[in-house]
Amino acid sequence: MQRALTLAALALAIAFPIVAAPLDLDFYIGFASRVMIYAIAATSLNLILGYGGMVSFGHAAFFGTGAYVVAIAMTHGIDSLWASWPLAMAVSGVVALGIGAISLRTRGVYFIMITLAFAQMMFFVFIGLKAYGGEEGLNMPYRSLIGLGLNLKDDATFYYVVLALLTATVYLLRRLIDSRFGRVVQAIRENEARMETIGFSTYRYKLICFVIAGMVCGLAGALIANQTRYVNPNLMHWIVSGDMMIMIILGGLGYRFGGVLGAIVMLVLDEAISPYTTYSKIVIGFVLLAVVLFAPRGLAGLFDRKAARAAGSH
Amino acid sequence: MSGLFLFEQALNGLQFGLMLFLLAAGLTLVFGIMDTINLAHGSLYMLGAYMTATLAQATGSFVVAVPLALVATAAIGMLLELAVLRRLYTRDHMSQVLATFALILIANDSVRMIWGPQPISLNPPAALAGPIDLFPGMSYSSYRLAIIVVGLAVAALLYLLVTRTRTGMLVRAGASNREMATAMGTNIKVLFTCVFGFGAALCALAGAMLGPILAVQVGMGEDILILAFVVIVIGGIGSIRGALVGSLLVGLVDTLGRTFLPMILRETFSPQVASNAGPALASILIYVLMAAVLFWKPQGLFPARG
Numbered sequence: 245m246q247r248a249l250t251l252a253a254l255a256l257a258i259a260f261p262i263v264a265a266p267l268d269l270d271f272y273i274g275f276a277s278r279v280m281i282y283a284i285a286a287t288s289l290n291l292i293l294g295y296g297g298m299v300s301f302g303h304a305a306f307f308g309t310g311a312y313v314v315a316i317a318m319t320h321g322i323d324s325l326w327a328s329w330p331l332a333m334a335v336s337g338v339v340a341l342g343i344g345a346i347s348l349r350t351r352g353v354y355f356i357m358i359t360l361a362f363a364q365m366m367f368f369v370f371i372g373l374k375a376y377g378g379e380e381g382l383n384m385p386y387r388s389l390i391g392l393g394l395n396l397k398d399d400a401t402f403y404y405v406v407l408a409l410l411t412a413t414v415y416l417l418r419r420l421i422d423s424r425f426g427r428v429v430q431a432i433r434e435n436e437a438r439m440e441t442i443g444f445s446t447y448r449y450k451l452i453c454f455v456i457a458g459m460v461c462g463l464a465g466a467l468i469a470n471q472t473r474y475v476n477p478n479l480m481h482w483i484v485s486g487d488m489m490i491m492i493i494l495g496g497l498g499y500r501f502g503g504v505l506g507a508i509v510m511l512v513l514d515e516a517i518s519p520y521t522t523y524s525k526i527v528i529g530f531v532l533l534a535v536v537l538f539a540p541r542g543l544a545g546l547f548d549r550k551a552a553r554a555a556g557s558h
Numbered sequence: 559m560s561g562l563f564l565f566e567q568a569l570n571g572l573q574f575g576l577m578l579f580l581l582a583a584g585l586t587l588v589f590g591i592m593d594t595i596n597l598a599h600g601s602l603y604m605l606g607a608y609m610t611a612t613l614a615q616a617t618g619s620f621v622v623a624v625p626l627a628l629v630a631t632a633a634i635g636m637l638l639e640l641a642v643l644r645r646l647y648t649r650d651h652m653s654q655v656l657a658t659f660a661l662i663l664i665a666n667d668s669v670r671m672i673w674g675p676q677p678i679s680l681n682p683p684a685a686l687a688g689p690i691d692l693f694p695g696m697s698y699s700s701y702r703l704a705i706i707v708v709g710l711a712v713a714a715l716l717y718l719l720v721t722r723t724r725t726g727m728l729v730r731a732g733a734s735n736r737e738m739a740t741a742m743g744t745n746i747k748v749l750f751t752c753v754f755g756f757g758a759a760l761c762a763l764a765g766a767m768l769g770p771i772l773a774v775q776v777g778m779g780e781d782i783l784i785l786a787f788v789v790i791v792i793g794g795i796g797s798i799r800g801a802l803v804g805s806l807l808v809g810l811v812d813t814l815g816r817t818f819l820p821m822i823l824r825e826t827f828s829p830q831v832a833s834n835a836g837p838a839l840a841s842i843l844i845y846v847l848m849a850a851v852l853f854w855k856p857q858g859l860f861p862a863r864g
Contacts, residue, residue: 299652346849350856353595353651357791358852364784365845372838482784486659493656523671529663536657537645 250501257407261400273399274471279511280403280410281467286491287413287503288460293489294498295421296453297433298348301356302363303488305343306336306458308480310465312370315382315475325388325396329466336462337455339366344454348447363485370477381476388470396470406467410504413460418500420456429453490532496541562696567817568810573702575809576709580764581786582793582801583716584757590733590796592647592750597658598638599761599786600779601665606631606762607769607778608673611680620683624766628759635758639751647750666776677775680766705767712763713802720798729753733796785812788848794858803859808844815843 261273285307292298313332322328343362350358371379387396396402420426432439432446440446469475478484487510495506510528517524585599609630613623642661646654681687682701690700720726728749731739740746765778772778789808793800820836851859 293652299655301655346853350852353589353795354791354852354856354858356595356651356655357787358849360784361788361791361845361848365842368841368845369838372835372841483780486655489652489656490659493652523667525663526667526671529660529667532660532663533642533657536649536653536660537642540649540653 254411258404261403270399273403275511275515277399277403277406277471278468279507280406281464281471282488282491282511283504283507284406284410284413284467285461285464285503286488286495286507287410287417288457288464289488290492290495290498290503291417291420291460292454292457294492294502295426295433296429296450296457298450298454299356300347300359300454300457301482301485301489302343302359302361303457303461304480304482304484305363305366306340306461307465307468307484307488308366308370308475308477309336309339310462311469311475311479312376312382312465313462314388314466314469315384316376318384318388319376319382323386323389325390328388329463332466333459333462336465337459339462340455340458341451344451344458348450348454360482360485363480363482367477367480367482370480377476379477381474381478384469384473384475387473388466402470406471409463409467413463414500414504417460421500425449425452490528494532494535565696566698567814569698569706570702571810571813572806573705573709573809574813575806576706576713577764577768578782578785578789578809579709579713579802579805580760580767581782582789582805583798584760585786586790586793586796586798586801587729587733587753588757589790591729591736591753592643593736594643594647595651595654595658596643597655597783598661598665599757600783601662602631602635602758602761602779603765603782604665604669604776604779605634606758606765607680607774608669608678608765609762610766610769611678611774612673614680620681624763627766628762631762631765632755632759635761636751636755638758639754643754644747644750662780665779670776675776677773680769680774682770701770705771708763708767712760716798725752785844788844791858792848792851794860797858797860800858800860807847811847812840812844816840819843 257276260276264270264273285303288306289300289303292300310332313335314328317323317328317331322331343359347355347358347362370376376382387402390396390401390405394401396405421430428439428444428449432444432449436446465479468479491506491510492502493506494509495504496502499505513528513531514524517527521527581599581603585596588594588596588599606627609627610620610623613626614620617623617626638661642657646657649657686701686704688700689697690703691697692703718726720729728739728744731742731744732746732749736746764782768782785808789804790801791804792807793802793804816837819840823836823839855861
């Protein structure tokens with residue numbers, strides 16, 4: 245059932261740019277790409293937050309890092325996707341290693357706060373980085389070059405690249421969660437003391453998980469830089485971290501499609517309301533408040549009968 | 559110049575630190591007693607500033623407007639506690655972060671609806687508009703001096719309230735062991751609502767006092783909220799003393815860092831390096847401070863719970 249739904253959604257996503265042109269919906273190809281990019285970012289946060297139980301409030305740091313690496317690489321003449329995107333992931337991974345190594349020494353609310361502080365630090369560093377635009381940010385003259393006779397300048401091509409990467413992210417995340425590594429990480433979320441007692445180096449598992457999420461989010465950052473051809477420090481602002489958290493809470497924490505669903509709901513909601521009112525955030529605020537208070541398992545949780553039964557039995 | 563200049567900057571740091579303390583005190587009490595993260599604390603600060611500005615315009619007097627704004631913000635805070643926060647006490651920290659994040663979104667758009675997107679002006683009382691001679695050769699803004707006096711007075715009052723009164727004892731009891739305090743017959747629910755309202759009033763005071771110096775605008779609460787969190791994390795969550803020490807540390811390090819770090823860089827490196835890296839380094843200084851404190855003392859300087 246779920247498999248059929250997934251395949252149907254994928255088929256729809258593949259068909260969308262083809263039918264969009266005759267239906268005069270070209271504008272929405274770009275919008276859909278943006279939604280999928282945020283879906284990748286939210287999915288990566290879901291890995292550490294939903295499965296790992298690490299409430300990181302600074303995930304935007306990696307988003308911004310990935311974006312800046314691509315933009316900065318381009319100013320130095322590195323404009324091939326095959327060089328700059330992996331570089332963006334690698335640098336984001338190194339940043340995540342540094343932030344994670346210190347943050348994971350703390351627990352609970354201290355972890356929330358220190359990840360937030362690190363992201364704010366990055367935010368201010370890039371504001372102060374006058375050589376790369378400072379507060380103004382940095383323009384990219386063109387999108388990364390893909391070769392193979394393709395050009396990302398074409399929105400549909402870019403859309404398919406993002407779709408492929410999103411599919412790969414969701415699939416690989418699934419494989420990771422079902423692997424031995426993923427099981428250990430989830431067990432640590434449930435009871436860290438017990439896992440430590442039976443001999444797992446919980447710190448190392450959490451750190452690796454944190455770095456993987458940082459790298460995937462860095463990839464999303466590289467994509468958003470290409471999408472808008474513009475980067476600025478606001479990509480790292482803590483409100484962006486909050487938005488990512490909102491997405492997976494709306495979508496469903498610790499569900500395979502939680503990040504994807506959440507990104508769709510949040511951005512579509514925003515897009516749908518904004519023509520009618522400049523106050524779209526207040527609507528999102530009330531929706532979020534209602535979800536947190538009354539549907540804590542998110543949208544995916546509403547459709548998950550097993551979880552509902554489990555929750556009912558408590 | 560350097561001695562006097564240093565003194566003046568230290569006073570500025572003290573002034574900023576004391577205002578941070580007003581925010582951090584409420585935040586740390588709410589966290590210490592109710593084990594709840596309240597991101598909307600910054601929104602109460604914003605509301606306080608806006609209401610002071612409106613009331614000052616209506617009554618024509620800053621001094622009349624401030625207490626009215628305090629009462630109004632405290633009332634809003636208590637309503638918020640009854641309607642939303644009360645439901646969050648037993649939830650995990652992430653739900654609290656998200657629900658109060660939602661409150662920020664709601665508060666920001668509400669303020670934008672009521673007062674418009676432009677910053678509004680809030681003037682200090684005319685008597686405090688000019689500089690004042692502290693001693694021969696050193697003049698200082700009398701309004702900033704007034705902020706320092708008010709901040710010190712509130713800090714002293716809060717200290718007496720928490721350490722010397724029965725209510726303060728209940729608050730401390732609630733912070734160190736909530737279940738035991740309940741078992742001993744404390745009406746925790748009423749206490750929670752009151753503490754929250756009190757924290758909201760402190761926020762409004764900070765907003766009212768800082769309003770004339772900083773801009774009264776939407777989003778003003780967010781940046782200072784992060785600083786207040788840095789403060790209570792450095793000080794140890796739940797500890798009033800930690801909040802005071804943390805506030806002064808952050809206020810001084812931030813203010814002095816912004817002034818002197820670029821100067822020091824200019825001396826040791828080229829001016830170009832100083833103007834490029836100076837502001838960035840200065841603004842991350844307090845985060846470095848916080849990371850360092852957490853690295854060596856993961857529970858902060860004055861852990862409230864043993």
